[in-house]
Amino acid sequence: MASSQRPGRGILVIPRPGRRSRDRSVLLLIPPMLWLGVAYLGALGALFITSLWGQNDFTGAIERIWTLDNFRDLFTIEVYRTITVRTITIAAVVTIVDAVLAFPIALYMAKVASPRLQRLLVIAVLMPLWASYLVKAYAWRSMLSEGGLISSIAAPFGLESPGYGLVATTITLAYLWLPFMILPIYAGLERLPDSLFEASSDLGARSAMTLRRVVLPMAFPAIVAGSIFTFSLTMGDYIAVRIVGGTSQLLGNVVYDNQGAANNLPFAAAVATIPVVVMLVYLAAARRTGALDNL
Amino acid sequence: MPNAISVRGLSKHFDDVRAVDDLDLDIADGEFFSMLGPSGSGKTTVLRLIAGFEKPTSGRIQLGQEDVTDRAPYARDVNTVFQDYAIFPHMSVRQNVEYGLRVKKVPRGERRERAEQALATVRLDGYGERKPHQLSGGQRQRVALARALVNRPKVLLLDEPLGALDLKLRREMQIELKEIQREVGITFVFVTHDQEEALTMSDRIAVFNEGRIEQLASPVELYEKPASTFVAGFVGTSNLIEGEVARAILGEAGRFVIRPEKVQLVGPSEAPSADARVCVAPGVVREVVYLGSTTHSVVELDAGTTVTVAHHNFDRSIDAALERRDQRVVVTWRRDHLVSLGGSDPDPVASPEEETA
Known part of the structure; x- marks a missing residue:
């Protein structure tokens, strides 16, 4: 019992x-x-x-025969290689720009601002997400236009607006995805106890040293977590580049044009696998930093 | 002896809360100094002011001969052991310990050697390559201690460093900390809310209450001659006898304290008569609390107060004690064991010198 x-x-x-x-x-x-x-x-x-099917050159109908032609075209035709490299480069630059902009903002939000200001800043960061993507992209288009806001601000300094192109695309995408970088870093930094910062200072480190040796290494997984968003969102984007990119093309445009104008679905599918593969490689690398625990 | 720390007129106000209120304090070189008090009494704030994490509202802080009031934490020759240890989780134990030397650009070889030495001091030799998450609470606590000691600061500040450990480990660490302090000869300033811990380790103890020091004395003095009701109540258990009760039992007015272990419990028939040396008071046993090594009996005196009587359990006398519940008894104590807290004027900041003279 x-x-x-x-x-x-x-x-x-x-x-x-x-x-x-x-x-x-x-x-x-x-x-x-x-x-x-x-x-x-x-x-x-x-x-x-x-992506492993073919297309009849005359009728445009999909032929369900296994073939690697699409992928061979991707690798052998110069323009697709250029576009792939360009897309990855822009995704990387957007990610870096966002990380550089987001880190100080997130640090301020998490460790400097009063609790009240902290809440206001979180709302302020989220607010742009309430507006339509198209509105924001067209807002940048008008700001970047000839005689637009940016050129009139830059003119007194002897500078001019970058105009439509890859720089404008990078700026616009970096703006669009910035909240997705700020929020994970903010969450990551907010979790760090203040005593870690105090301990570093107590042991003789000035702020810059504390930032480099304690804060950045500990925030790194959160930065990688944010970069997964900025990188993948950029890899798949095709609208911003059409609005502010001038004649430049990214992988998204190739997919869009092939299933729209060219109506070559198999080839569009082959192009679409590139971002998927790049992201799989990126995620595998990110996993090793422990960033996925930060999502 | 020269002072390691001198504090003059130190105040820290958070909005309208006076966390530290016009504090004067001298801590001698090589001393194990404890700041004891309930939470919110200002002891941790004083520590943080000395470390430089907080800016004082007014007053000056001197470390040795230097005025450090306006210096940043990294420019003060003190190190802190934090309550949560604040060990850098992304670094190995060795990197943690070397951190202070590294930011001061001590060459690699010396750094290694001193880190090894510090780890040996806290008995963690061979743990250098481990990551903090592989360590137990007690080991992390030692890493935090080594990380601070390796810099050979003038003063080591410890903010309730044993609070997160279980009782057995805490007792071990208390003795070890005291040994380490004697070994390295650094001034330790130790914050705790645990009176037993303070009594065990300290050379001197400052009892804090509402941002002020109630009494500053050696452990023995603090226990035997508490200067105020607050100290008597906070350090150990005390029986407070005051007002009408004091007049009835002691024959004089005032406020007095008698420790439970100095009171004896006898049957009504064996009671001695009260005289100039012995106080006697009849009452009824209301509760008997068995504590292992001792037994506490709570006696309700006829004079109108309750006193706690401690009794050492040399034999199985607990059986006899338990039988006394609700029985009439007489409590007695020697008059010279009474500690007078002065008149009934509730003046908490009585000067300790007057009391001990």
Whole structure:
């Protein structure tokens, strides 16, 4: 009798899920798993399969014959290589610009601002996300235009607006994705106890040294977490570059044009696998920094 | 002896809360000095003011001969052991310990050697390559200590460093800390709310209450001659006898304190008669609390107060004590064991010199 009464059991009894209730919880999981499996992974699989099909040159109809022609074209035709390198470069530059801009803002929000100001700043950072993407992109278009806001501000200094092109695209994308970089870094820094900063100072380090040896290394996973957003969002973007990019093209445009104007779905699918592969490599690298725990 | 720390007229106000209120304090070189008090009494704020993490509202702080009031923490020759240890989680134990030397650009070889030495001092030899998350709470506490000691500061500030440890480990660390302090000869300023901890380790103790020092004395003096009701109540258990009760039992007015272990419990028939040397008071045992090495009996005196009587359990006398519950008894104590807290005037900041003279 004594052995059947374990101490403490009488006070708080947490029911162990029995076999039947476990079965029921599996049932609950089915709809979201279906959504993830079919709508998301299934679509990715379909994309990859489509990229291995061909197209009839005369009718434009899809020919369901296995072929690597699409990928061969991607690697051998100069322009696609250029566009791939350009897209990755812009994604990298946007990420770096965002990290450089976001870090001081996030640091100020997390460690300097009063709790009240902190809340206001979080709202301020989130606010641009409430406005439509197109409105913001066109706002940049008008600011960057000839005689627009930027050129009239820059004129007295003997400078001029960068005009439409890759620089404008980078600026616009960096602006658009900035909140996605600030928020993870802010969350990461906010978790660090103040005593770490005090300990560093106590041990003789000035602010710059504390920043370099304590804050940056500890914020690095959060920065990588933010970069996953800025990098992947840039890799897939095709609208901003059409609005402010002049005649420049990114991978997204190639996909868009091939399934729209050219109606070559298999080739569009092949192009679309490039960002997926780049992101898989990027995520694998990010995983090693522990950044995925920061999402 | 020269002073390691001199504080004059130090105040720190947070909005309208006076965390530290016009404090004067001298801490001697090589001393193990404790600041004891309940939470919110200002002891940690004083520590943070000395370290430089807070700017005083007014007053000056001197380290040795230097006025450091306006200096940043990194420009003060003190190091801190934080309550949460504040160990850098992305660095190994060795990198943590070397941090202070590294930012001061001490050459690599010397850095290594001193870090090894510091780790040996806290008995963590061979743990240099571990990461902080692989260590237990007690080991992390030692890393924090080594990281501070390696810089050979004039003063080491410890902010409730044992608070997060379990009782057994805490007792061990208390003795070890005291040993380490004697070994390295650095002034330790130790903040704690645990009176037993303060009594165990300190050369001198300052008891804080509401931003002021209630009493500054050696552990023995503090326990035997508390200067105020607050100190008597906070350091150890005390029986307070005052007003009408004092007049009835002691024959004089005033406020007095008697420690539970100095009170004896006897049966009504064995009671001695009260005279100039012995105080006697009858009452009823209301509660008997068995504490292992001692037993506390709470006696409600006829004169109108309760006193706690401590009894050492040399034998199985607990059985006899338990039987006394609700029985009539007589408590007695020697008159010279009474500590007078002065008149009934509640003046908490009585000067300790007057009391001990």
